[in-house]
Amino acid sequence: MKMKALQDLDIFVRTVDSGSLSATARALDITPAAASAALKRLEAELGASLLVRSTRSLRLTPEGAVFLEHCRSALATLQEGQHALATGRTQVQGVLRLAASSDMGRNVLLPWLDAFQALHPQVRFRLQLSDRLANMYSEPVDAAFRHGEPPDSSLVALPVAPNNRRVLCASPAYLAQRGVPQKPGDLTQHDCLCFMLGGEVNDRWSFFRDGKEEAISVGGGHVTNDGDVVRRWAIAGRGVAYKAWLDVAQDLKAGRLVALCTEWQTEPVPLYMVLPDRRQLTPALRLLREFVSQACLDLQAAQ
Known part of the structure; x- marks a missing residue:
């Protein structure tokens, strides 16, 4: 040019x-x-x-x-x-406008952004937290961290934690009161905490074993459009949650939540950095993606 x-x-x-x-x-x-x-x-x-x-x-x-x-x-x-x-060296700087889901942003991403900023003090963040998928073309967002591939195939989805899966979990207090489900089919006898996006309730949870899928229709008195509320309800003993592992990894490690039916394979929910165009992958975003990817690996290794 x-x-x-x-x-x-x-x-x-x-x-x-x-x-x-x-x-x-x-x-x-x-x-x-x-x-x-x-x-x-x-x-x-x-x-x-x-x-x-x-x-x-x-x-x-x-x-x-x-x-x-x-x-x-x-x-x-x-x-x-x-x-x-x-300066003769690569020093990233500028404002990164990021979007993330409520629980991923609050409970996982925030401390990682602080750590990244400590390494690169010239970088500033503008962080939008919402479980609604950001419109990457009309909203002021450079990149979004999202579980699962975006529905818009024109977007660029760069893997951050490709092996992330859901985990079935509940608090020790809930399990002491209601019992421990031994298999996915037992969930019909439990209060399940459901997430809702765009008016559609995710009340059909899939599990896999021996090459076969078992999809369970779950129910309960708790439905929300905020993923972090599902996590908080689970910790408070309100029911069983089916969350992305990254979102509850610290809760599982601390014993606030207990993983259930672990002999069954759960739904994949890979974490991506989503961009409207690959040309918008600036050096700062590239370094941030590498940093978060490594943080995900470290978190998994610590379990």
């Missing part, structure tokens, strides 16, 4: 952020006419209108909104490269 094209990208991003073409021109010490020419040149190159401009205001077109996020990512990557050349 030519240097002038990079300057045009910078002018576009600065104009959106400032809301003013004149302000961008003053900040870069160029004339408003030169800034306007840069935007027109960029639009001509793309064959699309990026901004709707009037004498008093400007706003992004739908095409401009999509292109803006790619510009930010590209410019951030270039800045990291320039900094690495200037």
